[in-house]
Amino acid sequence: MNKNIRRFLSRYMVPILFIIICGAGIIIAKPPLSYLTGELARRMVRNSFLVLSLIIPILAGMGINFGIPLGAMAGQIGLIFVTDWGVTGVAGIMLAALVGTPIAILLGNFSGRIMNRARGREMITSMILSFFTLGLYMLFLLYFCGSLIPFRNKKIILSQGYGIKNALKLDVAKGLDNLLNFKVNFAIMGEKVVFEIPVVTILVIAVLCVFIIWFKKTKIGHDMRAVGQDQKVSGNAGLNTDKIRIQSIVISTVLACYGQIIYLQNIGTLNTYAGQDQAALYAAASLLVGGASVSKASIPNAIFGTALFHLMFIVMPQAGKALTGDAMIGEYFRTFLSYGVVTIALIMHAYERQKEIEENRILSRASANRQKVKAKAE
Incomplete structure (x- = not known):
């Protein structure tokens, strides 16, 4: 029994730790239930697709x-072109996805081929590769857009006549969320709670889960x-094996393209160079x-983890303010935890992998020794 408990705690140490942290944050901050549930629902709709990718x-x-x-x-390139063309609503979101898909396929194929040359170091390779691609992305948006590639909408072009501005207001904002949006009112513990349910966005996430x-x-x-x-x-x-590995990265990259479009249409603005x-x-x-x-992930891991991680994002600044009078303490704490979770998980994976080997x-x-003993006995 003790061994099973230790194995369970070792396997789910990170979720348990976060449940404790979020619980403590809620007790300290005492946020209004309506704010907590509403903000968590918005973040779940906004981020789940990216996590599932x-x-x-x-x-x-x-x-x-x-x-x-x-x-x-x-996905962001697709949204920038759609903003220039003035296409709004769901049509704009679909067109942005259509523009972004071939770019995502090319980048995913390139990424997968690079990772095949760095077997065993795929994660750090993909991270460094994203920094390299960021340079090409900035070159494209800062110098090619407006000069080599004509843009009609001068409001999104820098004053020098080429290059995209740092921040853009998206014409497709809430295009998917508002397509079919219900408001649900109910009371929990005497407090009125208002839920906005973007039905189409939730259906898109459900379709990805299916x-x-x-696919499996x-x-x-x-x-x-x-x-x-x-x-x-x-x-x-x-x-x-090389082809199969590349296919997995291409699918993930295309899904990330769609996930970023869903994320940004929910926010309504695009931070062009750091989004x-x-x-x-x-x-x-x-x-x-x-x-x-x-080495192992499932849909429940993605959905539950998104809820728990973003619950911490909501309560930590308020808990930091309640404890110290400064909300930035909570900001620093959640940033520290964001990087810490990834670090701890990677260390634990390396430890478990070494232990398994x-x-x-x-x-x-032991099997070789038994075979030797059996051979001698015969």
């Missing part, structure tokens, strides 16, 4: 895809699972907080 590369043994900012950049479940059952899904478990055995069985910076970190932290690891080595040695 990380699952398929983990299935293929690629670890956490810290290269999803490449997909986010593709797609992931279906397809042949390519089984192939990815096999490659994720053992590349050598999969290669010997006739699977093209994608935290996409990978916050999505990865949310997934890990939900109890996932870099050592256990397999001991079992192999």
